[in-house]
Each structure stands twice: as C-alpha cells, then as structure tokens.
Amino acid sequence: MVYKEVPLPWMPSEKAKIPQLVEQQIKTEKEAAMLHSAKTPRYLHIARNQTNQWGHHRSYRLQVVSFAGDHLPESESVEKSISWARYKVALTKHKDEEQTSSSLYNQNYMWSPFVDFSKYIDDNEMIVNEDLVAWVTTGFLHIPHAEDIPNTVTVGNGGGVILRLHNYFNEDPSINSPDGVYFGPGPESDCEYNKMACLEKDHCSSTLEPFTYHGFEGVTVRRSVDSSFVLCVCLCACVAVTCVTGQLMIAD
Template sequence: MGILSPNLDQPWAHTNKHGDTLPLDDDAPPASVQSGKERFAVDAEESYVTWMDFSFYVSITRDNGLRLYDIRYKGRRIMYELGLDEAIAHYAGIDPVQSGTCYFDSMNGFGPTMISLVKGYDCPAYSHYLNVTQTTGETTYTQKDGLCMFEIDKGFPIQRHSWAGHTTVTKNIAFNIRAIYTIGNYDYMTTYQFHLDGSIEIDVRASGYISSAFYAENEDYGFKIHDSLSGSLHDHFITFKADFDILGEKNSLQKVAIEPTVEKYKWSEGETRNTMKAVKSFIKTEDDGKINWSPNGGAMYAVVNKDEKNPYGENPGYRIVPASGVAYLTVQNSSITGNAAHHTTHHLYVTRQKDNETYAAGAYNSLTPEDPQVDFDKYFNGESLDQEDIVVWFNLGMHHMPHTGDLPNTVFSTAHSSMLIEPMNYLLGDPSQASSQQVLIKTTDGKPEITRYGAKEATCPVNLAQLNPHLSDYSNSVSVLKYPFDGSKPDRA
C-alpha cells in the first residue's frame, strides 16, 4: 500500500458552499406558500393539536424528545402513545476506536438537542413554530422554534381515476409535525405525517458529518473516500414505541402471509393451478413477538380488535408496513452492546403493555451494557398477546457504508427510513373521498365540464414575503456536544 499521508484540514471537509454554481440556480426556486389561514388548530397551553379528523397531544421529554399522546381519528383513539425511544449507531473497523464504538443517543438526551429550526429550510417558512422548554442539569431554558407544524401538497394526488370521458382526482394534502435533533456528529430529522386516508407515516432522515478512520488496512470496513480516509461502516437504528388502542385497549396482532400455492378448483376440471393465497394467523404470545419483515414483502402485520367486526365480518385494525428502507443490527451478539441493545436485533416487536416497561432502552444503558438499566429481552416472558393491551416497537434505520458523496455531510435524500401505519378494514371506504380538494372532469363532444366540491380557490395577491423569513432573529445558542469539535473552526467537519 505504501506510506499514507495524514488527513489534513482542507476545503473538502468544510460545510460552506464551494464548487461551480449550478445552471439557473441563482433564480428563485419553486416554493410552497400558505395561500390562506392555517387549516389546523394548536392549543399551545394544552399542547393539543387538531387537523381534519385527527387530534393528539404533544409532549417533549429530556431523554426521548418529541412524543405524541392520545392520537385519535374521527374521535376514536387509535394510539395512546407514539414516540422515539432510542437511536443507536454501531460501528466497525480495523482499529480499536471504530471497532469499539456504539453511540446510544438517549444518553445525551433528545430533548436538549432539539435545535432551533431554520425557517424556509428545515420546514416551510409558513409553518406554525413552537418554542420548546427543556432542562439541562439544574437549568431550565427555552429553545426558540424547536418544533414546526405545517400542511403541504405532496406533489402527487392521493387518488385518481380516468374512464371514458371522465377523470376524477384528489389533492394529496398532508399534515406534518417535525423536530430535528443534533446529537454529536449527526442531525436526525423526525417527522410525523398525517394523511387524508387515515394513515400516519413516521419518517426519519439523517445528515451530518461521518465518523471516519485512517484508511490503512481498513478495506473490509469502508471505501477509501479521500487521500488517506476511510468511511467507517456502521448501522443506524431509531427505535419507536407505538401503544395501540384500536376500538379499546384489548387488541391482537394479526399476520397475513402471502404464499405461493398449487390448487385445484371446481372449475379447473382437475388441473392444478400455480397461484398464491393469503394465510391468516395471530401472534399468540410474546414468545413469537420478535419479528423480521418477510422477504419480498410476503407478510403483513396489523393490530386488530378481535372482539369487533365491521359490517362485512372482518376485524378492524391498523396495518404496520415499511414505507422505505428499514434495517436491524447486522452484528450478532455484539461485543460492545452486551445486553443493552436487544431492541435492535429485529425489525418489529410486540409485547404486553406494562407500566414498568416504559421504553425499549434506558438513557444509561451504555454505561453497564452487561447489566443495563433496561434489558429489552426481559420484556418477553411468554405472556399472552390475545386480546390484551399490546405495544408495538419498531426499528427504522439503515446500513451506512460512507462513500465520497458523504463528504462533507451525509444527505437527507438517501439516509432515510420510514414506517406507515394505515387503516385496515377499519373504515367503510376511502375517507379522502370526503375532501373538498378534488375535481371531476367530464368531456362531452370535446368540451370539458368541470365539477368542484366547494374548495375555495387561492386568491391574489399571495403574500410572498413568507418565502423570505427574517433569519436575523435565528437563535441556536444552546451548546451541542460534538465528537470531536474545534470551536475555532465551526464550519469544519
């Protein structure tokens, strides 16, 4: 390999703008605007939010940051609690530093690391911003604009259909509540997105500077991404808790497996047919409560109420399905984490609700990994999950082998993972059909006849000043722990 030179502080490691200006990039880009008043309500004193048929309470905790409580849809509770529990980054490498590194981010605390959001960049400028009050040590402080809420047109319709002379299409408007946590070298953006079809998407994106290594003999643990630099292979896991209450506290976890099969039918005249079928079952006890997503998406899981039936005899519930890449810990029986990270070994878990089984991990788990504050494995002791108050825990995350495009920062567009929680046999149709934001176009003799449904049109002029927020009042004075950080060069990764 020869002699490697040291890695030096040069522009490739800086976060300020460099490179040739992109064509037409100096022109104002497209932007979302709030054409009228907000279409949601926020009771700041009660931390209570309503949008369309959804309502919930917002809470901020020191260890776990943003959490939602008493989530209701059409007036009925679907979840008692939804929130982030832990974020872990487990590294690997030829040297003892990378080989011995695993960050448990709740130790630093997600609440104190909620940074002030940059209007027009972190969230649309027209968003509803809330200050966040936190404690660090014995000090209470307020982080300005630590939380944002906004509606946005997702840029594609939620439903459409065309047939002879007819087209119907509905706008896809979603409500978002978002926080960003800067913990060490990473910024985690967490968004809860509510949809007109009654679904909720939990979305995590990661940016920031990578933890890297000297390239010497590190070929099996990373790409060479600069003169003497290796990007360290690592796994990210962000664990969430979802305490479901579907038409009451007593629920079950249904599994529907889609399997290939060979069948003979009455009409097939004795010939076999190669086809597929749905095999329905239930996760009966905690012994079977550790679950990995099936290859080829071959199984779906839903929290249902077996004591209730919809008019067609099906159990109403909410399905849990990956919306983008998910992962679990590659390392088996990690030499670093011991018993402290048993919540990262599978994609999905279900347990019986207990008041003393509050979180998947404890803030001090990493200090005594063999005998951690919270040993998630101890939650699984064979108890029944049949029509009990059950809790679902799921992992978002990614396997990250940094490449040259991760310098100086990993980008949100690729470091992304999300989960969708959607109604399944819970409603009697598509609730987005009730939206006024749709149109029916009939064409007769080449002439379109347009039917609208009472939606108010945006009026001119729209105040475009909202696209140019005053960033001079931005405040990010709260100290953020970095690994490592040179305060004399704040733009250096």
C-alpha cells in the same frame, strides 16, 4: 403467503402453483417478537374484534419501510444493553414499568444493563384483547460516496415505519373532505364540477355595488405645488383600489 397447487381450468391435467394469502393470529409475546434473522410477514395488523360493513376486522397496519443492519451476536456479553436490536418488530402487553427499550445508563455498565429489553418478552404474556405496545427497529446502512459531497441526498437514504389504517373505515374517508377535489368526465366549462368556469353563479362573498370614482371633480388647483400633491394622492388611491379588487377575485 404460501403457494397452493391447483389444476388449470382450461387444462385439468396440468397443475400450477398460485400464491395464497394466509392469516394467522398471534397470541403471545414470544410469537410476536420477530427476530432480525427471521422472515417478516408482509402484513402486520393490530386488529380489533369489530368489523366494517364488508366483514373485515378494523385494524392498524405496521408497515416497516426499512430494517437496520446486522445485529451484534447474542453471544457477546455487551449485547444485552442493546437487546432491542434483536427484533425487527415486537409486540408486548402494555405495562407502566416498561416505558423504554433502553436507557442512557446502559452505557455505564453494558454487561449488566439498567434496562434489558429482552426481559419484556421473556415472561411471554398473552396479548389477545390487551393494550399493546409495538416496538419497531428500523434503520438503513449508508456507505459514504463521492456524490455525498457537499450534501447527502435524502432520496433513497431513509428509513421508518408507517402506521396505516386497514379496513378501519367502510371506504376512503377523504371523499368526505370539504376541500376534496373530484375528477370526472366533462368539459371545463361545466359548472357542476368546475366552479371557476361560472364565477357569476358561484359567489363566496356578498355582491358589492359597482365602484365609481370621479376624481377631484370640481376642485380648482391654484398653485403648481398643490397640483403635484393632488397627483400623488390620486396615484396612491388607485393602487390601493387595484390591490383590493385583485384579492377579492382570488378569493372567489
């Protein structure tokens, strides 16, 4: 983002500076290695040669939510074991031998680490039209305070990175979701959008015949014990029918 000086349309004699978006293609690994102390571009895109119907490159956006704290000075001899922390974001050409940014064995001898991430970038290979790996260093600094007792809240105390689609589709793909919700003007009784307003016209299950139950019609009770038994059976049957009927209504 840069500021460009332009004359005011309603007062050409006066000028104003307005922000202007500037796009730049990064071609090498060193250019794509953004040091912790350097200014990070607002938008980081991994783009393809293909474009959408609007003429924009289909791409993925790397959105870093938060960055880690100050890094150990490179003049320290043990810094090589954590050289990955020098960079907020680094993009390298994919190599089978470059699987991790560090190693568990680095702690055994930090002055000559088993994996030195900075060497992935020192060869400065071209990254145009190559399979790329994005190395992102994210984190946050949390100083304990009284409100952390007994639990530290997660709101405001988190970090991460989001991989987002950017101009990858021609429009929001969620509009084609079968369970999407559409909001539009109109009364709640409108059957076009509010299907619950017209259940008799919108069924997701087969139409069943009306349920009828005649109880124990024609049954003669001879003893009181049998009568209590019959009453118990009747109550259980009614409860079961009520539950089934309720579930069918919710499904509709």
